[in-house]
Amino acid sequence: MFRNQYDTDVTTWSPAGRLFQVEYAMEAVKQGSAAIGLRSKTHVVLACVNKSTSELSSHQKKIFKVDDHIGVSIAGLTADGRVLSRYMRNECINYSYTYESPLPVGRLVVQLADKAQVCTQRSWKRPYGVGLLVGGLDESGAHLYYNCPSGNYFEYQAFAIGSRSQAAKTYLERKFETFTDSSRDNLVKDALFALRETLQGERLTSSVCTIAVVGVGEAFHILDQETVQGLINEFEIVGEEPAPADETAAPDQGSSAAAQGPSEDVAPMDI
Amino acid sequence: MNVSDSTPAMNNLMGSEADSQRTLYPYVTGTSVVGIKYKDGILLAADMGGSYGSTLRYKTVERLKSVGKHSIIGASGEISDFQEIMRNLDDLILYDNMWDDGNSFGPKEVHNYLTRMMYNRRNKFNPLWNSLVLGGVKNGQKYLGTVSMIGVHYEDNHVATGFGNHLARPLLRDEWHENLTFEEGVKLLEKCMRVLLYRDRSAVNKLQIAKITEEGVTISQPYALKTFWGFSAFKNPTAGAEGSW
Numbered sequence: 001m002f003r004n005q006y007d008t009d010v011t012t013w014s015p016a017g018r019l020f021q022v023e024y025a026m027e028a029v030k031q032g033s034a035a036i037g038l039r040s041k042t043h044v045v046l047a048c049v050n051k052s053t054s055e056l057s058s059h060q061k062k063i064f065k066v067d068d069h070i071g072v073s074i075a076g077l078t079a080d081g082r083v084l085s086r087y088m089r090n091e092c093i094n095y096s097y098t099y100e101s102p103l104p105v106g107r108l109v110v111q112l113a114d115k116a117q118v119c120t121q122r123s124w125k126r127p128y129g130v131g132l133l134v135g136g137l138d139e140s141g142a143h144l145y146y147n148c149p150s151g152n153y154f155e156y157q158a159f160a161i162g163s164r165s166q167a168a169k170t171y172l173e174r175k176f177e178t179f180t181d182s183s184r185d186n187l188v189k190d191a192l193f194a195l196r197e198t199l200q201g202e203r204l205t206s207s208v209c210t211i212a213v214v215g216v217g218e219a220f221h222i223l224d225q226e227t228v229q230g231l232i233n234e235f236e237i238v239g240e241e242p243a244p245a246d247e248t249a250a251p252d253q254g255s256s257a258a259a260q261g262p263s264e265d266v267a268p269m270d271i
Numbered sequence: 272m273n274v275s276d277s278t279p280a281m282n283n284l285m286g287s288e289a290d291s292q293r294t295l296y297p298y299v300t301g302t303s304v305v306g307i308k309y310k311d312g313i314l315l316a317a318d319m320g321g322s323y324g325s326t327l328r329y330k331t332v333e334r335l336k337s338v339g340k341h342s343i344i345g346a347s348g349e350i351s352d353f354q355e356i357m358r359n360l361d362d363l364i365l366y367d368n369m370w371d372d373g374n375s376f377g378p379k380e381v382h383n384y385l386t387r388m389m390y391n392r393r394n395k396f397n398p399l400w401n402s403l404v405l406g407g408v409k410n411g412q413k414y415l416g417t418v419s420m421i422g423v424h425y426e427d428n429h430v431a432t433g434f435g436n437h438l439a440r441p442l443l444r445d446e447w448h449e450n451l452t453f454e455e456g457v458k459l460l461e462k463c464m465r466v467l468l469y470r471d472r473s474a475v476n477k478l479q480i481a482k483i484t485e486e487g488v489t490i491s492q493p494y495a496l497k498t499f500w501g502f503s504a505f506k507n508p509t510a511g512a513e514g515s516w
Contacts, residue, residue, distance in 0.1 A: 099380040140373045
């Protein structure tokens, strides 16, 4: 995408009928680190790659609990993602307060999409630079949605966003037909496999990824590191390199493998 | 703020135009509503009277209405406030239906919405002068609750408003049980309504019964209860005191 005279304002159309600022916002999503979601009839699993800028710092939080029955994983400008998560939490709380009942996820994503659309039609605003994978429950079961900076939203059986997400999408496209009736544990396993694809050969350990689950009868929660590492070992999901001699040292080796770091064209604000 | 501060005599001292904007006392009122859970759902009963003070002025007031697919509501108190509440609820259900996404408000959600509405108005010292009964069935779950004009709300297997609390609830506490059939439920409600007809001066002998089950809502045509006044104690009431009445 090259710079042109129609891309300064979000309120300027190009002659071809495009809003370049909105498209640039979607580029920001593509540059963020990967986030994946998949769903069965009763559960949704969200997973994301969590790389820290250095060994000294903590990871960026990319998965947020919005309510007991809704969670979101983000890719792109994580600060924008945090703000939108706060909005979503607020909407859920207000709905629960008025109706003593959880806000159906399908209605929340429409509100979110309408909020994003506003930013594409005001000259004094900019689009949110974050893509959100929203997983949640309503009366008809489990749902996964993708909300994009343009204000569009789509429902998915499985999806991946962020850098190197195409690799994950390829894996998901092969397997998505099995997801509807999949068990919760198999769904998590598939999420880990899909996540591994985005690491492009790097070793998958619980220190580089975060997994969260929500389902009928299971409140949204992020799985803790030991559980995730246990699942990785159980399913023997390791990188193509030979496994290290000492498995308990795996977390340290995982982070040294991560020293290759994110690609150079990632903006510093959104690992 | 005491009741005596709101009497007509004190109005001018309390702030002029502000008072004409808030509810001070009701004008046309409905009396008790009685509701019970039964085997297949909920039954509500209310008469069709609208009293204007002590005058039994209007006799075709429908105080039982359906709310969406899953709930029915019965109101006592100010009839115009009930009409306002219905306008509000109909809008709520309309917007809920417009989502067209397979989700719909059940009785629990409607009850809570009403509670918020009544409590909010009470906090502004401008209440909707009603006591409401809200019942319904959704996904096999029966729900029966009540909200008062000050926002007091609770659920139970049988509820009533106004005089019904004093005259009907004791009967229901003795005779209500889980798994009443429809016929048993109606008979029990009619027993309550008969007592109310005898003893509540604002009751009229023209009532409706509303039923809600998973299948839907039915509100009966108005009908009257049979009453009996031939008690020997009522014969020759002035026998011991000539000239009295």
